[in-house]
Structures are given as C-alpha cells and as structure tokens.
Amino acid sequence: MAAQSVTTRVPGDVTSADAIVQTRGLTKHYGAIVAVDNLNLTVRRGEIYGFLGPNGAGKTTTLRMLLGLIRPTSGTSVVAGAAPGSPESLARIGAIVETPAFYPYMSGYDNLRLLAIYCGVPLKRVGAALDQVELTPRARHKFSTYSMGMKQRLGIAAALIKEPELLILDEPTNGLDPQGMADVRNLIIELGKGDRTVLVSSHLLGEVEQMCTMIGVIQKGKFVAEGTIDELRGAATLTVRADPAETAMRVLSDEVGADSVRVLADGAFSLKVDLKRTAELNRKLVSSGADVTELRASERSLEDVFIELTGAEAGL
C-alpha cells in the first residue's frame, strides 16, 4: 500500500490567522484501539477541504473531536479561533455529524426555530436557511415524515442557521439518490464560495473531486496524504514503445534523464516528463532511427491514488 510519502502541511506553512482548523498530535484511543493517531490537520480559511478515507478510517471521530463531542486522548486543536466545543468556537461553526438528528414530533420549521433559540439567532434566519436548501414547501410537515434527502437538507439548513464561518459536514450525501447527491454537492460548492470554509468528510471520491479545493486522506487514524487533487495525482507519465529498444533507451535517457525513464515489464518505457514535450521526443526517436509504435500520455485518477494510499476500493 502507501507507496506515496505522507505529505501534510507543517505548522509553519499556515499562519494562525489563515487557519480556521488546526490540530496538533490529535489522538483518540478507545482502549487498545487507536481511532485517530497523532493527526496534524490544518484547514485554511475559504477552502473546501475534503477529508477522505475509507469507512472506519477515523474521519467521524476526528470531526467529533473538532466539535467537542469527543475528548481527545492527547493532542490539541483550535477550531474557529477557540477550543473545540467551547461556546466561542461553536458560535462560528455549523455542522452535520453523520445522520442529521432532529425531533420527530416537530416540523422541520419548528426544529430550526428551536435551534435558532438555542443559538440566539433571529428567527428570520429560519426561513432563509430553509429557502437556501429548498425545503420551504415541506417545512411545516413533521420531521418524521421526511425522506432521507429532506432530512439531509434540513441538516444542512440547521448548519447554516448561524451563518457560520466554518461548515463541518460529515458524509453529507449519505443515503441520497444520485439527484440528491448532485444537489447537495452543488449546494456545498455554492456555500464554499467567498470566505466561508467547508470541511467535508466523505468516502466517495467523485464527490470530493468535484467539490474540494484541498484533500486530506486518512487511513487507520493517520494522515496518508494531503494536497490539491493535482498534487495527489502526481505528474502525468508518457508511455513509449519503440524499436530497437536500445536506441530508444539511449535517446530517451539523453533527453529526459535516466532517472525519469522506467522500463516496463512488456518492454515499453514509462517517462516522467512534461507532456508538452511529446512531439519533440517523437521526432528525436524517429531521427535516431527508432520506429515508434506507441506514444501514449497517461494520468493517474484520484481513485488510483486512493487505492494506492489506503488499499481500499473507492467508494467503499
């Protein structure tokens, strides 16, 4: 597994003013089980940060620690400028943790009114939040009659009611049909525009790929990689097949350096090279007397990276 080295942001990379979430050595043990292991997570203001990992990787435990629902065994965190779970921190955070939980005997509207009372925000925010998730037509119906998609949207409305600086969304598309997933995805992209930060956990690669500007991959409680999608995918490669192979090897080594040329099992060459040089390399090979039979650019998908890092199938 994990052929790629772990590259996460180091504390010095991001100033305190830039970071809205910063953890240092965050660890959670449940007896002998290590759910989260020495996690250094930094989320910058304005990012849509994808927290990616297979089921049981420690995503939810980490998010619960950031919200003060779970106490860490060791390590420290600052979330929205204060200690996790403190009123100062919570006042600036909106969150969904796993399945949204509301009072089934009350309507969606009353559930949000209740949260508005708890948070001390004006009741007019309730209507605005419901409009934002397009739930107004069913707002007066009991929560117990809602579909999974409606419950999820009510959860997002609840997270928005405080107009938070930071949204923490744990698997927000869980249980949704494809249309519902697309709607929530688009909503999150909209919400992430401007200064608002979104920290969204998921085990669905496509979802993260479409929404997030930064991705952290966690496996067995540890960070295994962090970066933009392009950084995680790494450089593209160029596959070359030419005859005679010795001539091709010499030309390619001269042009891109021997370290960047790898001979594959089937005799083809894999080159780490800027793909803009493809035509130039083709000309050099032909002019040196090599017959080029294959010239193909290949890019690793995020799924390839994810499987390589976690040993898990994407979306499982």
Next chain:
Amino acid sequence: MIRAFIGEMFKTVRRPAVWVCIVVLLAVAVTIGYAIPWLIYSHPPSGSSQGLPPGTSLADFKVTLYPPNFVRLTLQQWSVLGGVFALIVGVLLQGSEYGWATIKTLYIQRSGRLAMLAGKVGALAVVVLVLVLALFAVDAAASTFIALIEGQSLSYPDATTTAKALAAMYLIFGFWSLLGLVLATLFRQSAMAIGLGLAYALVIEALIFGLTASLAPNVVNPIRQWFPLTNATWLANSFGQARIRGFQTATPAPYADPTHDVFVLGVYVLAFAVIAAWQLRRRDVTS
C-alpha cells in the same frame, strides 16, 4: 442558560408524550382516587362490612373523599404511584435525546453542556409543577363534586396546609423526575431507565425493607430513614390521616419527622443533578 431553558420549554410543550403522561395521571387520579371508591362505598358488595369495627360500614369511608381530606388523600395516594409518572417524564426528556441522537445536535449549538442540562432541569421543574398543580386541582374538583352529590358542606383545608402539601408533593415528584433524568443519562436510553425506575418504585425498596424490618427492626429502621421512598411516604403521612368513624387515628411512624424527610429528599435531588452533570461533562457523544 436562559436560551437553553426557553429551547427546552419550546420542545417540551410540543411533545405529545409529556401531555399524555399528565392527562393519564389526572384520569387515573380521578378514576382510582375518587370515582371507583365512591361507587364501592355507595354500593358496597354484600359482606363487605366483615373485618370492620362494629357499627361501621364502607359508607363511613366516604368521608375520605370529601374536600377536607383531599390534600392528604392526594399526597398519600400519589406520592409513589404519581411519582412514577414524574419519573417517566424525567426519563422522556433526557432519554429520548439519546434515542433520537439529538444529543449531538444539542451539544453543537452555542451553549455548553452544563447550560443545556440546566435548561433541561428547568423545563422538567416546570412540567413537574404543572403535574402537581393539576393533580391537586383535579382531586379538589373531584372531592367537591362528590361532596355536592352527597349533600356535604364544602370546607377545604386551610391555605397553609395546602401550600405545604403542594410543596411536599413538588419535592417528592422532583425527586422522581430527577431519578428518571439521571437513570436516562447513565444508561443513555429510555427503556432501561424506565424499567429500573419502576422496579425501584414498586418493588426494590418496599420489598427489601418489608422483609427485613420484621426480622431486625432495630437495625433496619435507622438505615431505612435515609432511603427516598420511605421518606416520601413519611412526608406524605405527616399530613395526618382522615378521621373515619370507628377507627383510631393512625400512629405516626417512628422517623416521620417532616424536616428530616425534606432534608433527605432534597439531598437526593441535589445528588441526582450533580451526577447527571458530571456524567454529561465527562462522556463522549458517540451516538
């Protein structure tokens, strides 16, 4: 904390289960406390005078249903049985938060955990007050109705006695409701909390002391005086017994000092609140 209290009241008054508890207790109080006894005393089955003092009949018991006795009857009948309803309300208010996983929704709002608990205890105090006032009100109404039917004069206990009885019942129901709340907090669910609460109310304390008191009263009674049901019953009994023709007034129990009863119940109420707060503060929310 004020926001938490208002929020708790907002959802409590909208919760049908809370109203069902109140209405069922009131219906049971009128039915079992007044309607059925009145029917039995008015139409006694044949041979029902057996075992009663000479010259006494079941009809003489009607006096217990008249307004002068409604305060002591309410206290003595419902300090335990009515307390069970208060226990259920306490369990419902806290246990359902775990059942619906709304505890995590609560704790990621603005207030801290202790403020949320204080709000919940405040709302519970209001519901219990409503329960106590409503119970005394329907019993007063039922006794008035029976007195009118029987052509009896309408005289009621004095205001001081009534106020003391309301306060005593409020303390007793407060104990029960907080027992429910703390059990629901400890077990993080409603079913176990209600089951254990009922077992304690109806079986455990009564059975233990019922069996052992006859064997070694000198050992058991000093211990018993620190147990909640005993003190709740003694506090209720401290308001005296109804005078029924042909019967002696009951002798007070050996430790039936109302001050002692209030102190013991008050300690339990405080202890339950502290235990609930301690548990809520230290525990992870994983539901």
